[in-house]
Amino acid sequence: xxxxxxxxxMPGHGVAAQRMPPVICYPxxxxxxxDLLGYRAVRVGWERRQAVRxxxxxxxxxxxxxxxxxxxxxxxxxxxxxxxxxxxxxxxERFFSxxxxxxxxxxxxxxxxxxxxxxxxRAMATITEDTLDWYGFDxxxxxxxxxxxxxxxxxxxxLLSGGQYHHCCxxxxxxxxxxxxxxxxxxxxGHVHDVLNVFMCTGFIRDTGQYFMKASPVRPGxxxxxxxxxxxxxxxxxxxxxxxxxxxSSDQAVCxxxxxxxxxxxxxxVGWVPSPPNGYxxxxxx
Numbered sequence: 001x002x003x004x005x006x007x008x009x010m011p012g013h014g015v016a017a018q019r020m021p022p023v024i025c026y027p028x029x030x031x032x033x034x035d036l037l038g039y040r041a042v043r044v045g046w047e048r049r050q051a052v053r054x055x056x057x058x059x060x061x062x063x064x065x066x067x068x069x070x071x072x073x074x075x076x077x078x079x080x081x082x083x084x085x086x087x088x089x090x091x092x093e094r095f096f097s098x099x100x101x102x103x104x105x106x107x108x109x110x111x112x113x114x115x116x117x118x119x120x121x122r123a124m125a126t127i128t129e130d131t132l133d134w135y136g137f138d139x140x141x142x143x144x145x146x147x148x149x150x151x152x153x154x155x156x157x158x159l160l161s162g163g164q165y166h167h168c169c170x171x172x173x174x175x176x177x178x179x180x181x182x183x184x185x186x187x188x189x190g191h192v193h194d195v196l197n198v199f200m201c202t203g204f205i206r207d208t209g210q211y212f213m214k215a216s217p218v219r220p221g222x223x224x225x226x227x228x229x230x231x232x233x234x235x236x237x238x239x240x241x242x243x244x245x246x247x248x249s250s251d252q253a254v255c256x257x258x259x260x261x262x263x264x265x266x267x268x269x270v271g272w273v274p275s276p277p278n279g280y281x282x283x284x285x286x
Contacts, residue, residue: 042265050262056255059172059237077256078243080200082169107143142203169237215245229275
């Protein structure tokens with residue numbers, strides 16, 4: 001915890017330093033704007049190719065081919081989920097939440113992309129629709145679909161309370177990936193990474209900077225939809241915190257399933273091509 005009273009007084013330049021205007025670290029005007037109308041146009045007549053029901057306090061994997069859509073939906077009650085994405089042909093390429101946050105902000109919505117780790121740094125998926133986009137940012141600074149939380153995990157749970165809870169999202173994702181790849185959960189957990197917290201409502205407490213959660217506004221029928229820019233292997237955990245209104249990881253919170261659907265359009269968007277790896281010439285930078 002931070003000290004309630006600073007140990008050092010403000011120096012002479014302190015007030016001026018606090019009043020300096022911020023500068024955006026990564027201006028995104030140079031990024032190609034997503035063609036949302038083009039993406040949505042090809043949804044007409046699409047075919048549902050896969051439907052995966054994710055049970056409460058568990059995770060499931062799914063695959064999406066480049067040029068397909070996947071949609072995560074609330075089906076029975078308010079429930080948040082933790083999403084991992086990998087390149088299905090090479091799982092060393094995976095979702096990079098930190099760079100996604102740097103490019104798009106702390107919470108994602110329609111038109112934002114999920115970017116992969118270095119040295120690939122390319123768009124993995126584009127958000128094409130979000131029924132919770134109306135929420136925006138509330139008076140506490142909270143919003144939905146964050147890329148600031150890591151994922152609930154048993155190691156932090158043990159560190160803070162000495163608990164041995166085995167259905168944290170990290171554990172659920174590890175088991176689901178292990179089942180899909182035919183490896184042990186211990187081997188799989190090294191591939192599990194920081195997540196997109198789907199439907200979760202979060203922010204930072206203003207005076208302490210602490211990460212907070214509050215009741216998600218998601219209701220049955222709400223969804224967030226993505227267009228796959230490369231071939232993807234995904235894993236989604238239905239968080240043991242339910243709507244995360246009170247508890248983060250427990251068997252007492254009311255939890256519900258989530259639904260993942262994969263849709264194949266009859267044709268790709270006009271002019272669309274799969275996202276290529278980053279064009280940086282690594283040999284020149286060494």
